[in-house]
Amino acid sequence: MILASLKKIDIRATLIYWMFAAIFLLFALLLHDDGFLQSNNLLNIFRQTATITVMAVAMTFVISAAEIDLSIGGVAGLASVVGAIMLRDHGLIQGILGGLAIGFVVGSLNGLLVAHVGIPSFLVTLGMQGVAIGFAALVTNYYPIPILNDTFNAIFGSGTFGWFPGLLLWSFTAVIIGWITLTKTTFGRRVLATGGNRDAAEFNGISTKNVKFKVMLISSVVASIAGLLYAGRLQTGRYEWGAGDELSAIAAVILGGTSLFGGSGRIIGTFFGALLVGLINNGLILAGLPVSQQQIVRGLIIILAVALAKKK
Amino acid sequence: MSSNFNVVEMNDISKSFFGVKVLDNVSFAVTSGEIHALAGENGAGKSTLMKILQGVYTLDSGEIQVTGEKASIHSFQDARKYGIGMVFQEFSLVPELSVAQNIFLDREHKNRFHLFDEKETIRQSKLVMEELGLDIDVTAKVSSLGRALQQLTEIAKAIAGDAKILILDEPTASLAKEEVDALFKVLKQLTARGVSIVYISHRMDEIYRICDRITILRDGKKIAVSLLSEISPQEIIAHITGRKDVEMLTHEGKSIVRSSTPIFEASGIQVGSRVNNVSFKLYPGEILGLAGLMGSGRTELVRAIFGLDKKDGGALKIDGQDVVIKNPREAIAHGFALIPEDRRRQGLVMEHSVKQNILAANLSSLSHLNFLSFSKINNVVQDSIESFEVRPSDANREVRLLSGGNQQKVVIAKWMATNPKIVLMDEPTVGVDIGTKVEIMKLVRAIAAEGKSVILISSELPELLGVCDRILVIRKGEIAEELDRKDVRDEDHLQMIVQGIKV
Numbered sequence: 150m151i152l153a154s155l156k157k158i159d160i161r162a163t164l165i166y167w168m169f170a171a172i173f174l175l176f177a178l179l180l181h182d183d184g185f186l187q188s189n190n191l192l193n194i195f196r197q198t199a200t201i202t203v204m205a206v207a208m209t210f211v212i213s214a215a216e217i218d219l220s221i222g223g224v225a226g227l228a229s230v231v232g233a234i235m236l237r238d239h240g241l242i243q244g245i246l247g248g249l250a251i252g253f254v255v256g257s258l259n260g261l262l263v264a265h266v267g268i269p270s271f272l273v274t275l276g277m278q279g280v281a282i283g284f285a286a287l288v289t290n291y292y293p294i295p296i297l298n299d300t301f302n303a304i305f306g307s308g309t310f311g312w313f314p315g316l317l318l319w320s321f322t323a324v325i326i327g328w329i330t331l332t333k334t335t336f337g338r339r340v341l342a343t344g345g346n347r348d349a350a351e352f353n354g355i356s357t358k359n360v361k362f363k364v365m366l367i368s369s370v371v372a373s374i375a376g377l378l379y380a381g382r383l384q385t386g387r388y389e390w391g392a393g394d395e396l397s398a399i400a401a402v403i404l405g406g407t408s409l410f411g412g413s414g415r416i417i418g419t420f421f422g423a424l425l426v427g428l429i430n431n432g433l434i435l436a437g438l439p440v441s442q443q444q445i446v447r448g449l450i451i452i453l454a455v456a457l458a459k460k461k
Numbered sequence: 462m463s464s465n466f467n468v469v470e471m472n473d474i475s476k477s478f479f480g481v482k483v484l485d486n487v488s489f490a491v492t493s494g495e496i497h498a499l500a501g502e503n504g505a506g507k508s509t510l511m512k513i514l515q516g517v518y519t520l521d522s523g524e525i526q527v528t529g530e531k532a533s534i535h536s537f538q539d540a541r542k543y544g545i546g547m548v549f550q551e552f553s554l555v556p557e558l559s560v561a562q563n564i565f566l567d568r569e570h571k572n573r574f575h576l577f578d579e580k581e582t583i584r585q586s587k588l589v590m591e592e593l594g595l596d597i598d599v600t601a602k603v604s605s606l607g608r609a610l611q612q613l614t615e616i617a618k619a620i621a622g623d624a625k626i627l628i629l630d631e632p633t634a635s636l637a638k639e640e641v642d643a644l645f646k647v648l649k650q651l652t653a654r655g656v657s658i659v660y661i662s663h664r665m666d667e668i669y670r671i672c673d674r675i676t677i678l679r680d681g682k683k684i685a686v687s688l689l690s691e692i693s694p695q696e697i698i699a700h701i702t703g704r705k706d707v708e709m710l711t712h713e714g715k716s717i718v719r720s721s722t723p724i725f726e727a728s729g730i731q732v733g734s735r736v737n738n739v740s741f742k743l744y745p746g747e748i749l750g751l752a753g754l755m756g757s758g759r760t761e762l763v764r765a766i767f768g769l770d771k772k773d774g775g776a777l778k779i780d781g782q783d784v785v786i787k788n789p790r791e792a793i794a795h796g797f798a799l800i801p802e803d804r805r806r807q808g809l810v811m812e813h814s815v816k817q818n819i820l821a822a823n824l825s826s827l828s829h830l831n832f833l834s835f836s837k838i839n840n841v842v843q844d845s846i847e848s849f850e851v852r853p854s855d856a857n858r859e860v861r862l863l864s865g866g867n868q869q870k871v872v873i874a875k876w877m878a879t880n881p882k883i884v885l886m887d888e889p890t891v892g893v894d895i896g897t898k899v900e901i902m903k904l905v906r907a908i909a910a911e912g913k914s915v916i917l918i919s920s921e922l923p924e925l926l927g928v929c930d931r932i933l934v935i936r937k938g939e940i941a942e943e944l945d946r947k948d949v950r951d952e953d954h955l956q957m958i959v960q961g962i963k964v
Contacts, residue, residue: 335824335831342821345810351769352807353822354793412812 198427207371215411221372223281225391228376233386252373260362285388305381344411474523546624556604561586609640634756731774750929758938796882866897
């Protein structure tokens with residue numbers, strides 16, 4: 150009886166929570182003396198994963214629609230740079246709008262090429278990643294652009310609402326909006342239907358081109374917000390911000406139980422996936438591993454975790 | 462047929478899927494150098510039998526002998542070893558490679574450095590083509606060839622692999638007349654070399670033209686084997702259709718008022734060369750059948766009406782008003798619904814639940830300001846499951862876990878929830894068990910009884926005869942005949958008309 154009911158629980162669906170708990174416990178035991186469990190450190194994990202979390206939420210839509218976006222890291226870097234320059238030269242509002250504009254432009258281009266020209270998103274965004282990083286390096290000549298505007302740094306970085314850290318608020322907002330959109334709106338259903346079976350979606354009267362365009366646009370705009378969050382937290386715009394984040398975001402999404410082949414999406418799972426990635430990063434730093442070893446261990450853990458989460 | 466030994470013998474073959482017997486003690490033999498027709502309705506067991514011969518399925522009982530020796534065939538590779546070649550309906554060619562490269566795919570000639578020897582491959586391919594009397598540029602990319610040449614390439618590939626037995630499944634479905642002639646010439650040439658051919662086709666005229674013998678299957682049983690010179694088309698049709706249980710299929714004569722404005726009118730519909738100047742009218746509450754052979758253009762016609770494919774000409778009217786339909790969204794807005802030919806690929810998201818699938822076609826009516834109304838959704842889904850008797854009646858069950866018949870009910874249910882005026886159905890009972898077939902046909906009647914109009918494509922003539930008020934016979938993309946149901950005597954009669962045999 151008990152065995153039968155145990156078998157009914159879909160391990161894969163809840164895998165991310167088990168993994169999260171296991172790794173949390175492991176670190177709590179091993180890294181206790183390094184201050185892993187101190188509230189400051191735990192808060193830090195949240196703060197540092199805010200950028201990954203918001204991008205991973207948008208990535209959930211992209212992957213649910215059976216596409217991929219590898220340009221988000223580059224977009225974040227470019228948005229941080231453009232935002233910082235506009236902020237320095239024109240003011241706060243212009244800085245924010247300038248950063249977001251990068252997301253709109255790149256997202257529209259990605260969407261156009263993927264949905265309407267029909268180039269695989271993998272290639273479009275891989276190319277676009279290089280373009281974005283290159284542009285960011287070019288306009289800044291590789292130098293960081295410091296941000297001295299306290300309002301900007303408070304909104305996108307160190308600010309708090311009462312005791313509540315602003316970056317945490319950004320994460321929660323992204324997760325809540327993402328969850329509502331995916332599960333409670335017609336758009337969410339169109340995304341899932343498109344990713345699940347594009348032909349059937351077309352027969353249903355869903356404009357799958359429109360859906361694909363929109364998910365690519367959303368992903369880039371959200372990546373530009375993430376770029377602003379980097380700029381605010383680190384009080385600089387720099388072309389390197391966000392480098393490699395596409396892999397962390399994709400890992401978060403797949404760890405969270407979203408199918409890599411489209412048609413299913415789990416926002417809450419993505420949230421925990423992002424936290425897990427952040428947890429791993431944090432633990433490896435506390436353990437005192439040099440960057441090279443961090444990269445090796447992080448890469449292996451992510452591959453292992455995704456292998457476990459893979460749908461058979 | 463001078464040397465009359467059996468190249469292949471399949472003795473007492475039985476096969477069941479999920480407890481359903483699809484082949485029941487079937488024996489089948491092909492002699493050297495003959496063209497042997499394999500006939501039967503969809504689901505009679507033809508393709509299962511051939512798939513066993515190719516190693517796709519394993520037989521439950523019985524045995525296969527190739528040139529007198531017991532053969533165990535468990536894969537394509539095994540089949541190839543025994544000289545059994547298949548010409549697939551969907552070709553197994555790599556479009557971006559040349560004809561020569563395709564012919565020797567997986568058996569490439571290598572030069573002394575063990576590298577791919579292009580010259581030798583081309584030379585050998587030319588030899589094969591010469592042998593077959595074909596004039597195909599072997600260096601051309603396969604993608605640049607028409608369908609007929611692709612098919613001949615496919616045959617050349619099988620021959621180059623030393624096939625002794627070739628299986629062709631509806632090889633002429635998408636070929637023009639001259640292309641059919643060319644194909645038949647090649648087949649005759651092959652038999653002269655001692656190659657045997659299993660020819661699966663629904664086309665009576667072709668069977669008589671090139672086949673020597675025929676084996677007829679019905680409901681998984683072998684019904685007859687005969688020399689074609691000793692059997693009449695009428696006898697073949699009688700064997701194929703049999704005297705089947707016609708309980709639901711007795712036509713209930715109902716009167717359709719055809720003096721009013723038609724609910725739908727198509728005039729001069731043109732889709733490439735596949736649909737040619739098709740015009741017809743459809744009246745409220747009417748069920749209009751489209752009969753025809755595979756590849757006759759019926760699917761293309763409804764796809765064009767529904768806006769899935771571009772129309773190259775023609776006009777549509779709904780309730781007497783001109784309408785333009787460029788995509789499925791516009792078709793749906795005008796009150797159309799399409800139950801597609803292939804429910805797994807076109808009708809459903811297999812990994813999604815029954816509820817999600819029903820919802821996908823009804824997003825605008827089941828939402829408010831783009832937010833889903835879950836109380837409405839639950840009501841509609843529950844109603845759909847109940848009135849269409851989807852089993853099991855679990856809204857959250859993934860549709861891939863349902864039986865074929867229940868999956869089809871979900872497709873129909875989701876479209877009926879859109880409250881369409883005109884329902885297009887393309888082979889709605891394919892891959893559905895007998896019991897559910899009856900249910901689906903009853904649903905078709907019920908839909909028409911509500912005043913909706915139905916256009917029904919079916920290759921199962923009893924279905925058309927059971928529910929249609931009028932039947933259009935489509936041949937080569939054109940309306941060959943328009944028949945009032947009352948003027949069709951029985952299935953054999955309709956079959957003759959579809960085949961174009963003068964009655």
